Amino acid sequence: MPEIHEVATLTSKGQITLPKPIRQALGVDAGGKVAFDLRGGEIIVTRADAEHEDPAIEAFLGLLEADIRAGRHVQSLPDDLARAMLANAGHAVNLDEDIDGEVAL
Template structure:
């Protein structure tokens, strides 16, 4: 996942609005659930996955993430495979849609 630094303001009710680049990177929108984990003085925000997540897709994404973090070359997925994965995740995405904001890779 790209490194993004954003600042949000805490309201008097203890609420924040996730900045748009963070929502886009996590793939969440209105009604989505996010998880907060406190790790060594830092709060890590992640998308709360559905209860019935496909373990094969999760394992594949973990493998892909480790390759990216290790700096290994990762080729583009065929469009058909990407669309099938997104369909299984229950999310409709237009792969030709422009990404709003800056993205660091």
């Protein structure tokens, strides 16, 4: 990663805006999460999901999002496949349960 030096101003609420070159280098946009680690008097800023990133899943989700945005019909997964995926992800499985709150893609 290239060396970048940027300065951000702390607001009265303790907030900062990450400068654009830093956001671009980290690959984060609005709604993205960053992690702050204090190490020996320095703060290290990283993408919060960087340790758990899976390129295959990211590519699949990107294709799925493109299909949805293009209005193409997305078939639902077979129940047994959905159960297996959720079980492997460590989530409780109840495909008949209603979804609480809004769903954003």
